[in-house]
Amino acid sequence: MPLPTMRAVRLHEHGGPDVLRYDEVPVPEPGPGEVLVRVHAAGINPPDWYLRGGLTRMPGETESTVSLPLIPGTDVSGVVEAVAADVDSLAVGDEVFGLLRFPGFDGSAYAEYVAAPAPDLARKPAGLDHVHAAGAPMAGLTAWQFLIEAGHDHPSPFQEARHRPTALDAETTVLINGAAGGVGHFALQLAKWKGARVIAVASGAHESFLRELGADRFIDYTKSRPEELVRDADLVLDTVGGPDSKRFLRTLRRGGAQFAVLPGDFDEGETAKLGVTVSSAQVRSNGAQLAELGRLLDAGTVSVAIDSTFPLADARAAHERAARGHIQGKIVLTVT
Numbered sequence: 001m002p003l004p005t006m007r008a009v010r011l012h013e014h015g016g017p018d019v020l021r022y023d024e025v026p027v028p029e030p031g032p033g034e035v036l037v038r039v040h041a042a043g044i045n046p047p048d049w050y051l052r053g054g055l056t057r058m059p060g061e062t063e064s065t066v067s068l069p070l071i072p073g074t075d076v077s078g079v080v081e082a083v084a085a086d087v088d089s090l091a092v093g094d095e096v097f098g099l100l101r102f103p104g105f106d107g108s109a110y111a112e113y114v115a116a117p118a119p120d121l122a123r124k125p126a127g128l129d130h131v132h133a134a135g136a137p138m139a140g141l142t143a144w145q146f147l148i149e150a151g152h153d154h155p156s157p158f159q160e161a162r163h164r165p166t167a168l169d170a171e172t173t174v175l176i177n178g179a180a181g182g183v184g185h186f187a188l189q190l191a192k193w194k195g196a197r198v199i200a201v202a203s204g205a206h207e208s209f210l211r212e213l214g215a216d217r218f219i220d221y222t223k224s225r226p227e228e229l230v231r232d233a234d235l236v237l238d239t240v241g242g243p244d245s246k247r248f249l250r251t252l253r254r255g256g257a258q259f260a261v262l263p264g265d266f267d268e269g270e271t272a273k274l275g276v277t278v279s280s281a282q283v284r285s286n287g288a289q290l291a292e293l294g295r296l297l298d299a300g301t302v303s304v305a306i307d308s309t310f311p312l313a314d315a316r317a318a319h320e321r322a323a324r325g326h327i328q329g330k331i332v333l334t335v336t
């Protein structure tokens, strides 16, 4: 009997957005510990376009884990269609969302169906539609694991020490660089949930968006240099990274910390002299943490901003949108 098929976006080669092909492929079979999810929406994230562009090794890995063709994507929201015999935590018909198999390039989320490890999934909050739920997993878990709880003991590929969130409360000031993006807008809201004062750094078009999310102060990096305006912050969370990110160290009080979501170049002598620390980590799939974030999403304490949506068949346009930058929230693929 022929295998049932589905539509999925696949990479047959690395390159620009035009290498994303809308193919017909077999529906995957859930393996042990997995469920089959009928995908309603798939969120897109930077690793999707890094992979498309040619990155085939996750940080910390010595060899490529990629063999083409493959279905990219890690973030899904959908409905459980079938359950492996050994899974009792989920049932057919459950609405779920999750970050699948990360770190890894085998999430396979840009598809009508995906086989998903049950521990990577959480029940979708009832008050959230699939598009918003699909925008939450990777960016929301990154903000959660940096700021609230690491949630695992895997070594960071970026440093020897384990990453540890610092305490956030009404006495704490947090500067978030790249505040309007996927990770940044969740980080802002989680810091506000903990009671912290938040300074949001982004380009000017995002000011009202970030103030509505709760930013106490907004700095337009195209007009002023945040490192010249801010002193005595307790924490900097930098989602932009690169060689310039060390300029934020001088905004910290002694004893403060900079969390490098995208690792930058830091000099141990300089951090020691300033009396500050730098820490970085890699987000990992975690359905239990996503369930905790889901409760905040359901309550409206945290919201998911949608930059734009594109049909699955038009994943190429979604990647072209991502390449133009200045993303406000999340780009999501819709699957009908």
Ligand SMILES: NC(=O)c1ccc[n+]([C@@H]2O[C@H](COP(=O)([O-])OP(=O)(O)OC[C@H]3O[C@@H](n4cnc5c(N)ncnc54)[C@H](OP(=O)(O)O)[C@@H]3O)[C@@H](O)[C@H]2O)c1
Binding pocket: 045, 046, 047, 138, 139, 142, 177, 178, 179, 180, 181, 182, 183, 184, 201, 202, 203, 206, 221, 239, 240, 260, 261, 262, 281, 282, 283, 325, 326, 327, 328, 329
């Ligand atoms: N360590 C991990 O496990 C982990 C997990 C997730 C993501 N990441 C990395 O974190 C980075 C951010 O991810 P994301 O999903 O949040 O990306 P995103 O949604 O593309 O957001 C990036 C944001 O940065 C802003 N930005 C760009 N240049 C800036 C600058 N010079 N100063 C301040 N803001 C600037 C952009 O808007 P404006 O320029 O208009 O303000 C945009 O809103 C990516 O590099 C990603 O690879 C790491």
